[in-house]
Amino acid sequence: MALSQMAAVVRYELLMAWRRRALLVMGGFFLLALIGFTAMQPPAPVELAGTVQVDTSTDPPTIIQEYSAVDGLTVEELNISLNLLPNTQLVVTMIAVIFPVLVAITVVVFFAESIPLDRQYRVRELFDSTPLANATYLGGKLLGAWAALGLTLLVVMISFGILARLIVGAFDPLTYLQAWFLAVFPFALTCTGWSVLAASGAGSRRKAIMIGLVLVPGAMILYALFSIQFWAVVLDVGSRMSADEPLTLTALFGEAISQSAVMQLWFLASVAALFLIVWAWSRVRG
Amino acid sequence: MITISHLSKIYRRGVKAIDDISLEIGTGMFGLVGPNGAGKTTFMRIIAGLLKPTTGEISVFGHNLRSYAGKQAAKAQLGYLPQDLGLYPNLNAYEFLDYMAILKGITGGADRRRQIDTLLEQVRLTDAAKRPLKTYSGGMKRRVGIAQALLGDPRLIIVDEPTAGLDPEERIRFRNLLADAAAGRTIILSTHIVEDISQSCSDLAAMRGGKVIYRGSPQDLIAQARGSAWTITTQGERPNGGLTIVSTLQLANGVQYRVLGSPDGNYDAAPVEPSLEDGYMWLMTQRETGVPA
Numbered sequence: 001m002a003l004s005q006m007a008a009v010v011r012y013e014l015l016m017a018w019r020r021r022a023l024l025v026m027g028g029f030f031l032l033a034l035i036g037f038t039a040m041q042p043p044a045p046v047e048l049a050g051t052v053q054v055d056t057s058t059d060p061p062t063i064i065q066e067y068s069a070v071d072g073l074t075v076e077e078l079n080i081s082l083n084l085l086p087n088t089q090l091v092v093t094m095i096a097v098i099f100p101v102l103v104a105i106t107v108v109v110f111f112a113e114s115i116p117l118d119r120q121y122r123v124r125e126l127f128d129s130t131p132l133a134n135a136t137y138l139g140g141k142l143l144g145a146w147a148a149l150g151l152t153l154l155v156v157m158i159s160f161g162i163l164a165r166l167i168v169g170a171f172d173p174l175t176y177l178q179a180w181f182l183a184v185f186p187f188a189l190t191c192t193g194w195s196v197l198a199a200s201g202a203g204s205r206r207k208a209i210m211i212g213l214v215l216v217p218g219a220m221i222l223y224a225l226f227s228i229q230f231w232a233v234v235l236d237v238g239s240r241m242s243a244d245e246p247l248t249l250t251a252l253f254g255e256a257i258s259q260s261a262v263m264q265l266w267f268l269a270s271v272a273a274l275f276l277i278v279w280a281w282s283r284v285r286g
Numbered sequence: 287m288i289t290i291s292h293l294s295k296i297y298r299r300g301v302k303a304i305d306d307i308s309l310e311i312g313t314g315m316f317g318l319v320g321p322n323g324a325g326k327t328t329f330m331r332i333i334a335g336l337l338k339p340t341t342g343e344i345s346v347f348g349h350n351l352r353s354y355a356g357k358q359a360a361k362a363q364l365g366y367l368p369q370d371l372g373l374y375p376n377l378n379a380y381e382f383l384d385y386m387a388i389l390k391g392i393t394g395g396a397d398r399r400r401q402i403d404t405l406l407e408q409v410r411l412t413d414a415a416k417r418p419l420k421t422y423s424g425g426m427k428r429r430v431g432i433a434q435a436l437l438g439d440p441r442l443i444i445v446d447e448p449t450a451g452l453d454p455e456e457r458i459r460f461r462n463l464l465a466d467a468a469a470g471r472t473i474i475l476s477t478h479i480v481e482d483i484s485q486s487c488s489d490l491a492a493m494r495g496g497k498v499i500y501r502g503s504p505q506d507l508i509a510q511a512r513g514s515a516w517t518i519t520t521q522g523e524r525p526n527g528g529l530t531i532v533s534t535l536q537l538a539n540g541v542q543y544r545v546l547g548s549p550d551g552n553y554d555a556a557p558v559e560p561s562l563e564d565g566y567m568w569l570m571t572q573r574e575t576g577v578p579a
Contacts, residue, residue: 001391001393004393005389005391008385010390012377012381014375016376016377019375019376019377089493121374122368122370122371122372123372123374124372125336125366125370126366126371126372127389127435128335128336129334129335129336129361129364129366130364130390130391131358131359131389131390131391132359132387132389155376189408
């Protein structure tokens, strides 16, 4: 029965979020911001993690500066397509580095009202009169928020992928997907989880949004940790390059994204810990 | 059977909402009356398992509400309509009932649909079932509320001030709906509209200051006021002398007051058969003046 109840909470959370146009507004904002930032980027020169600089304004693009680590390597030895390289760097920087700032600021405020809204609509009392366990309700609300966010990000991912292809040209799709699924999604889920759970005790929507605002610096610290790790790996990979160990997109961004994803598992674990605290607190109070 | 033993609820800052109540409530409609602030809503919320009592025990069909498992088992047999009913404005009645049905444990899709269709028909909302709840009138929302309370065929239904804000036609329809649902169930109806009780309950309790000050049948409560209900017609001056005015009626030749008490010879007073409202008012006045009922 608990699974059916949780599925119902998730389903109706999604339906109501959709009808409030909440997802549309959030997704539209994300997409417009991403396109705006991308369109504002100068076409050249593009610096690849302090390793090479590529002038993309020439046809074909040319390496205009090489650092010591890549001295003596030809473009072929670098094993990087000069068309793909700057474009991929641009979209990865957008998705894995700049976009999470937007996500951190937006979702912690946006999803803070998930549970307090039930109090504001005064349906919580009805729910509490049913055999719905606190953990099921809390889990359903969290999964509902995650599902709403996940679907929104998925649409933004596909839309931005298509639009970025038109704006900046070809880029490596695998690295693009990695950036979304290993960097953006876990980070966004962590911020959302924090927000839903931390604001669950708020008596009104307004208080919940205040709690969400208080969480913004916390989300930014998470972002900073994640971002530092990301660039540390990129720079480290760049410095290790040699003729025997050619630079590839997978080696450069793939490793950075993967290692950041491991860190994000810890972030998600913090959501699980917060869930247990909130659940235990609700049992004590209830 | 609901058994309540020495129940008390003290809120923070020492506000005593319920003061040592012991009651047994059986099958049928049970009315709970009392003035605002008497503790009715707190009492109902405790029985519904929404609020923890400070002291005392409650057993609902053998399930002790002190334990989590007992509370969950009792809630599985409960239909609840709170005083301050809230609904999701963006859902329609069908979706809202579907949501509540699943939360109540009706997980079979066909059974759920059948129950929802039947209840929508009973509360006469079939035609409006697909309209968003934010477009509903107060009466229609109350009907959705009673429909959700009846979902899952609960053995215990708790309704708190269900007719507040309803027009007379809606109120009568609502009372009949509850009376029909009372067969084989326990329905606890809390209200400060005494007429609702008189028309539907055979057993009632009156609360005041967190205590039960009367427990018995409406007829016995009416009997307590017998010999104390009068009508007095004056040219406009209000009767005094310790009389409680229950109602005032403007007539062509003066003003007719319905009063409780013992009017002196200065008034042209005619005895009348008391109503439940007179009995209730009599009870409350006696308590105010410290005379035991």
